[in-house]
Amino acid sequence: MLAIIGGTGVYQLDGLEVLDNIDVQTPFGAPSAQIVRGRMGHQEILFLARHGTQHTHLPHEINYRANIFALKSLGATQIIGISAVGSLREQIAPGDLAVPEQYFDWTRGRRAASFFGGGIAAHISTANPVSGQLARWIAAHAGRLGITLHGGVTYACVEGPRLGTRAESHFLRQAGCDLVGMTNVPEAFLAREAQICYATIGIATDYDCWMEDPAQHVSVSSIFTLYRQSLEKVRDLLVALLNDDRAPEEPEIRSALAHAMLTPESALNEEQLDWLAVLKR
Numbered sequence: 001m002l003a004i005i006g007g008t009g010v011y012q013l014d015g016l017e018v019l020d021n022i023d024v025q026t027p028f029g030a031p032s033a034q035i036v037r038g039r040m041g042h043q044e045i046l047f048l049a050r051h052g053t054q055h056t057h058l059p060h061e062i063n064y065r066a067n068i069f070a071l072k073s074l075g076a077t078q079i080i081g082i083s084a085v086g087s088l089r090e091q092i093a094p095g096d097l098a099v100p101e102q103y104f105d106w107t108r109g110r111r112a113a114s115f116f117g118g119g120i121a122a123h124i125s126t127a128n129p130v131s132g133q134l135a136r137w138i139a140a141h142a143g144r145l146g147i148t149l150h151g152g153v154t155y156a157c158v159e160g161p162r163l164g165t166r167a168e169s170h171f172l173r174q175a176g177c178d179l180v181g182m183t184n185v186p187e188a189f190l191a192r193e194a195q196i197c198y199a200t201i202g203i204a205t206d207y208d209c210w211m212e213d214p215a216q217h218v219s220v221s222s223i224f225t226l227y228r229q230s231l232e233k234v235r236d237l238l239v240a241l242l243n244d245d246r247a248p249e250e251p252e253i254r255s256a257l258a259h260a261m262l263t264p265e266s267a268l269n270e271e272q273l274d275w276l277a278v279l280k281r
Contacts, residue, residue: 017039
C-alpha cells in the first residue's frame, strides 16, 4: 500500500475519499496525527500530516519513529513525502519540484534516528536511501504533465527550527547538496529500517540565503506564498500517480533487514519481537 506524508501546508488531500480515520498507538509513542485511510484515483492509500493537522510540531519535535511505524503497521510498503525545500542551485528555481536521490544529515542528534538500540543491534544500509522505482515513476508522470521536476539531487537536512545562516548555506553547497530542508531525516532512514520504499517530492520555495541579492533570501512569508501556489502542481501529479498502477517495489528494500540484524531473535523479549515483526512485514 502507498502512503503519503504531507508536509507544510498539506494537512489533508483534496479529492481523497476518506474511508477511515485511525488512531494508532505504537511502541514509540503517538504519530503526528490520525492516519487517514482513503481512496484516490483507483488506489487505496494512507495519509499522514507530518506536522499534525494544525501544524503543531516543529521539525525536531516530530515523532518520526511513531509516524513510520504507524504507517507500516497499517500496511504501507511505499511512502511518498511532500516537503518544502530551499534551493541551493540556481537551476532549481523557486516553484520547481525535485525528487532527492541522496541525503546529507546535518541535524544535531536531537531526533530519535533509529528503531534499534536498547538491546537490539542492527545496521541498515543507506548507500542508496531512495526508492529508484518510486523516483522514476514520479518523474515520468511529471514529464507527461509538463511539470518541471529535478532528479538526481541531494537533500541536506538541518536541525532547525531557525532558518540557516549564509555561512551554512554556502557550506552545504560546497558539500555537494542541492536542496535544504528540516524533515526528511530521519524519516527516510526509518523508512528503510521498516523495509518501506521511500521518495520525497520537494517543492522549492526559495534560494535559501546563499545568493548575494537579499531579495532572494528565504523568509517565512515567501515560503508560504510560493508553496501554496505550487501545491496545485503537486496535487495534479498525485492525481496522475494514483490513477496509474503503483510503481514496482524493490526486493532489496523490502528485505533490507535480512542482513542488518546482529542481535539474534532468541535474545529479544516478547515486546521487541512484536514490533520487529511489524518492521519485517
